[in-house]
Amino acid sequence: MEKTMDDPIGEYTEELASAFAAAETELRALPGEMGEWAAGLLRKSDPAVNDGRANLISYLLPYWVGEALGVPTGFCRELAIGNVYAMLHFFILDDAIDGDAGWTAAQRRRLLPLGQRLHGLFYRRYLGCFPAESPIWDRLDAYMQMWAEAMAEEAASRADPRDVRRLAGKAAPVKLCAAALLVRAGKPERIAAMDEAVDLALATLQLCDDYADWRDDLAEPDGNAFLTLARELLGSDGSQAPDERSIRRAIYHRGALARLAELAEEHGRRLASLPECPRGLLEFHRSMAEELRAAEGRVRDEVDRLLHGDRLSDLLSSLGGDRRRGGER
Incomplete structure (x- = not known):
């Protein structure tokens, strides 16, 4: 599909679907309820589900820059998946800082550790592409x-x-x-x-x-x-x-x-x-x-x-x- 100004995803639709599918598989493998919580957060951020644009730059920037530099799509995908994890981590952190997310005490005990786990997954993706x-x-x-x-x-x-x-x-x-x-x-x-x-x-x-x-x-x-x-x-x-x-x-x-x-x-x-x-x-x-x-x-x-x-x-x-x-x- 050709990309247009009204459709920033355009030609990247299938590629984003692959990145989100890979992220969901990894997140669902997290232990206990953490995997389900993580998959739920991921679904809310998936532009194929909520038609949102606010987070597209997080997902698509690796492809935009990689395209200009001639970087293989698979390498860009690894960074895009890492960005998904980082974005979810910061969503949780921002809600914790704002204090108005309506979390119960039980949700707080689940989400804050999940945020740290997401941060670790981000590091793992990037370390797989760039050494320490x-x-x-x-x-x-x-x-x-x-x-x-x-x-x-x-x-x-x-x-x-x-x-x-x-x-x-x-x-x-x-x-x-x-x-x-x-x-x-x-x-x-x-x-x-x-x-x-x-x-x-x-x-x-x-x-x-x-x-x-x-x-x-x-x-x-x-x-x-x-x-x-x-x-x-x-x-x-x-x-x-x-x-x-x-x-x-x-x-x-x-x-x-x-x-x-x-x-x-x-x-x-x-x-x-x-x-x-x-x-x-x-x-x-x-x-x-x-x-x-x-x-x-x-x-x-x-x-x-x-x-x-x-x-x-x-x-x-x-x-x-x-x-x-x-x-x-």
């Missing part, structure tokens, strides 16, 4: 440091929609596969440029996720970059938490979604200027930027529809247009 003395392990240390700093900063300061490195930081370990493939190809000098390319895509992915999750994040808005942008456009000093009406006003009246799409498009221009950027990564990013712009177009169409239908009062009401109200405007 390989420089890629120094890169892993650097990416883990980026991840740790991003997680700590999330609780300490408001998310900045323009800070590419920080937006990408929570997914920094994803970059290991790209660096590893460059090391294998004898091109370690290209790692910095590849890191920049992946960071730009990860930053846009985070912006998309933050827009999708803004209602859920209203209680703790500082960790959501889209809410930061909306509050800036509303002229908020941050002393009062935003509510849904104020953010809708930012979207429909202050152009918050248009500004978000502009940030994504700026990332895309920078990405296209990097010769190290693999074709698949560029197309993946383009699909995200186009989805944001399409969402912004739907907002403009809704505003036009209301205005042309002589429903200005309904529009102002939906935006919280009464300027005498308190709170963020």
Whole structure:
């Protein structure tokens, strides 16, 4: 199947199915209930099951970079399976850090050990491809440091929609596969440029996720970059938490979604200027930027529809247009 911008999986559909099947076989071999728990987590992350896009970069980056470097597909598959394990490990860790996953005490006792087992499986896959003395392990240390700093900063300061490195930081370990493939190809000098390319895509992915999750994040808005942008456009000093009406006003009246799409498009221009950027990564990013712009177009169409239908009062009401109200405007 040929890959399109609307279908980032495309030609990799069968390959991803093989990678997930291999991962499921290995996970089901874990002792006791741990195997069933692991297989359940895997199913939730399988794009063939949930049609999700958020994790595709974890699975597909080894193939995108490997394709550009002429690396055999089987080698890329090993890294993709390792990435699946690493991703599930970080999912569990993130839920444990957030503390809002709704785990029971029994689930916590099962999931935290499972997370460590997944981390071990990731190491085993990568060690099968790169020996312990390989420089890629120094890169892993650097990416883990980026991840740790991003997680700590999330609780300490408001998310900045323009800070590419920080937006990408929570997914920094994803970059290991790209660096590893460059090391294998004898091109370690290209790692910095590849890191920049992946960071730009990860930053846009985070912006998309933050827009999708803004209602859920209203209680703790500082960790959501889209809410930061909306509050800036509303002229908020941050002393009062935003509510849904104020953010809708930012979207429909202050152009918050248009500004978000502009940030994504700026990332895309920078990405296209990097010769190290693999074709698949560029197309993946383009699909995200186009989805944001399409969402912004739907907002403009809704505003036009209301205005042309002589429903200005309904529009102002939906935006919280009464300027005498308190709170963020």
